[in-house]
Amino acid sequence: MEPLLSIRNLRVAVDGREILKGIDLEVCRGEVHAIMGPNGSGKSTLAAVLAGREGYEVLEGEVLYNGQNLFEMEPEERARAGLFLAFQYPVEIAGVTMATFLRTALNEIRKARGEEALDPLAFLTLARERMEWLGIDPSFLHRAVNEGFSGGEKKRSEIFQLLLLEPQLAILDETDSGLDIDALKIVASGVNRMRAPERAFIVITHYQRLLNYIVPDIVHVLFDGRIVRSGGRELALQLEEHGYDWLRTDGETVVLPTLE
Amino acid sequence: MPTQQDELLERLTGSEYKYGFVADIDEELAPIGLNEDIIRFIWERKGEPEWMLEWRLRAFRHWRTMEEPRWAKVVYPPIDYQAIRYYAAPKKRHVQSLEEVDPEIRRIFDKLGIPLEEQKLLAGVAVDAVLDSASVATTFKEKLAQLGIIFCSMSEAIQKYPELVQRYLGSVVPYTDNFFAALNSAVFSDGSFVYVPPGVRCPMELSTYFRINAARTGQFERTLIIADEGSYVSYLEGCTAPMRDENQLHAAVVELIALDGAEIRYSTVQNWYPGDREGRGGIYNFVTKRGICLGKEAKISWTQVETGSAITWKYPSVILKGDGSIGEFYSVALTNHHQQADTGTKMIHIGRHTRSRIVSKGIAAGRSNNTYRGLVRILRGADYARNYTQCDSLLIGNACGAHTFPYIEVLNPTAVTEHEATTSKIGDDMLFYCRQRGIAEEDAIALIVNGYCREVLNHLPMEFAVEAQKLLAISLEGSVG
């Protein structure tokens, strides 16, 4: 079957500096991929390029999403086609309530799917149900988007949006960082509830701890803009034990063949 | 590579003014220029009583001694007051009933979405339509008259209710007040007049729609609203003008008088032609608006949504004379392209236990400049006066400017004033976040701007809140998608 996402030799520069130096990655429906790697290795850059943030120069390579050239799609078109990014640092929007924001978003996505718009009441019913899954207080919907949210609340809000918008490909950028263990379990259970044969996940994390709860099919190690290693979830354990230095010799990066 | 900001600016500057048509109607015009003969011409055409001529001439003579104010943060070439026409009125305008309104004039207002047939009007809104210098139609007059409410053109009020007019005209904004008020007093040609008798709650919104049509013509309207003891009235004005390369002067004066326990809500949706994307043309909107709470526990509330005009210079104010009276000012001022706005309010606390509230939301896009200028003055006798001021600015793009000049003068130690101010920006981050959730950039901007303005829009009468919301979106929208 055709992969949901297929990245071929992707090279990306920011401000003239090459950050991604040739990424190859295929993600099929139903799979959960974890991406690990040291600070600054390019994980967020990869996520941002996939979501369509401005300011990144694609030097080479292509990305197909559902067989379509991703780079020909506007960010909102990607979102409407089911690509979702849980942000590492979600931005605050004063004056706009979560309810207004998310109902607008959901109805845009529903429109693209050929579904009817939800009226405020139907939206509220759905939103309340999904909030319950994550133990979020109903008053949350009346707060301004991300405004004054604690670090943990922001992460939880991102996962709530994922549950609400029901994407095909969800990219989670360090959704676990800053969460206490209980919150982590709740977030993971939300994600697990969404695991489905037609849906795929890319989970970016520094900690193997998260992968105890969201069990990945494949783990990739991103190092200096390249995927230097891919393997099963035992790779995450090895990284935890040995650190990223384990992938280096004499300060040089050893590019190991991927294990596919 | 164009950045997102560039594209955004491009889109913003590409927006179109939707009311820019010129209608061909037969108008009587005064010669261009200004002197005592022109004032006599206006006075004569309007068939006003003798005392009005004296009133006008006194103002005119005073105006000649005055200098145009230059303290506002706006830049424009000197205005040649001798190059303006001070009177233009449709020839066919004296009508006994609405059915007799010149079809061409009717078409103008239809096109603007202001039908003059009563059955077609929004339920609960009475309209006075002013074209250039003259009022052309007032709806629902009889129905209001049954309650003793007077709603008519200023010209008609001068003829029919001279005692009220003589007593109150110029009582809140005297001709000596400022340059533009003096000019207006000399040459004003029409406007709306409202009187609500004691204890009457006006059952419908009263609304005046101002339209400039003629070229090289200034509009100088005068509005006077008197709410007698314990009465209530809500009044709304809207305005548009054709697209012209020249700048046209609009110098209005609005006076509100609220007696004991009366309440006046005055809402403005100002959409004069703002000029083109290079800053050519557009209306100079130099307006003096002031209300006085003469009586105890009176209340005056200004709400304005300002999206039009090349330059806006306007400070709707409240003099809080009666003990326990309340003044409010809710404002959204949006500037785009090369527009300049210097707007705000004055709250003058004289009476005891007077309260005022100021909520100002400035939005600057393109290469525009948006200034809030406000004065809160608490006089010696204003025991326990209170003011709350909130003054926010929102920037879109990098080429615009927002400025705030809040002046606070407190002469009474028991008074409490609070001031809050914020400046924020619709950044790429915010837009990307919205787009990542499936919301297109333009809709995201509208969403953010509406959220930002909500508190002010909530103070508009409901039908107009929806209109204002659309107007904000249109003013920020571009031709390229």
Ligand SMILES: Nc1ncnc2c1ncn2[C@@H]1O[C@H](COP(=O)(O)OP(=O)(O)OP(=O)(O)O)[C@@H](O)[C@H]1O
């Ligand atoms: N907009 C930008 N401008 C300049 N440099 C950037 C920009 N975005 C990313 N970079 C640089 O690209 C490199 C990769 O950054 P990225 O955020 O992708 O790393 P990361 O793997 O997500 O790190 P972390 O684990 O700390 O989140 C870093 O050196 C960063 O400074």
Ligand SMILES: [Mg+2]
């Ligand atoms: Mg990162």
